[in-house]
Amino acid sequence: MEEIYSNKFFMQVLSKPEVSGRIDKWAIEMGEHEIHYAPRTAVKGRIMADFMVEFICAAPPAPVVEEVPNIVMRELFTDGALSSDGAGACLILIGPDGEEHTYALRFEFPASNNEAEYEALLSGLRMAEKMGIKYLKVSVDSQLVVNQMNGMFEARDPAMQNYLALAEEMANKFERFSIT
Template sequence: MEKIAFALLVASRKLCPYFQAHPIVVMTNQPIRKTMNKMDAAGRLIKWAIELGQFDIEYQPRAAIKAQVMADFIVEFTYPYKEEEPPMKTWTVQTDGFTTRKVGGAGVVLISLEKETLKYVVRLQFLATNNEAEYEALLIGLSLAKALREKNLIIQVDYQLIIGQIKGDYEAKEERMQKYLKII
């Protein structure tokens, strides 16, 4: 009982302007009004009753909730049960291409669902641009996944241009880039 009275007191202190401007209705199944107005109540309950007496507070018994209202409430605020689907066997393919003045290369990391990691580095046998090295890395990653007979892949490429061209957001203008895009 004291907990409810204390909660009401704290709310009245924090929300004093609202308590002063509006009538407050406290719905509870506890006889809070009788308890706070007893002459033999504990000292702090009397102090709280005096402090709360300045507000227009009405205490009403909480009515029973009808069965249909409760059922509607439960239906509205619960999430439907979904049977968990077994996880698909998905591999993650991470690629990165790199170039220097003399050499280009491609790095590929394949990660299985069980977190097994396969790492590959390939040296390109031709002078390549950064874009070409990125495409080569992606092609190598896809070839490795195909060799492993993996069809469900998450592909992570760090080069925005390649991602944009594959999605169709960017146009591949150079003939070599168009060929790479067609192969992908």
């Protein structure tokens, strides 16, 4: 008899158009067998993105080295991000031989997402300068940072003006510099 009841129950559940009604009936049916249904909470896309930034630095595309006679450009990839745990950055520096140097940074101060992007860029520029690199091609994950550095966008916020001034000052230390 229980088998017939179960078949009727399944047919009724599957034919109902209301999803919540189906879930309620499944919860009642499973409750008889000491199985309790708990709905899955929504995971917002931003939380997943923050998790990935925090634990995984995405590998950059294959290195593209600009070759000008006797000049070999090094490539720097930066990504700064803000999460509920704070701000951080991922830096990947690729040499002319394809050797990668990967760094993950956590900032110990409050920062907005744009500030984190600038901090990532500045950290990468400092690292490249200390390594004695003279020719640098930078790829940044922020359109705002790139467009402010290229003069396409104006920095209106005082904090962004300070970051822009620091980044331009650091960029001028390289003999050849490009940012995308």
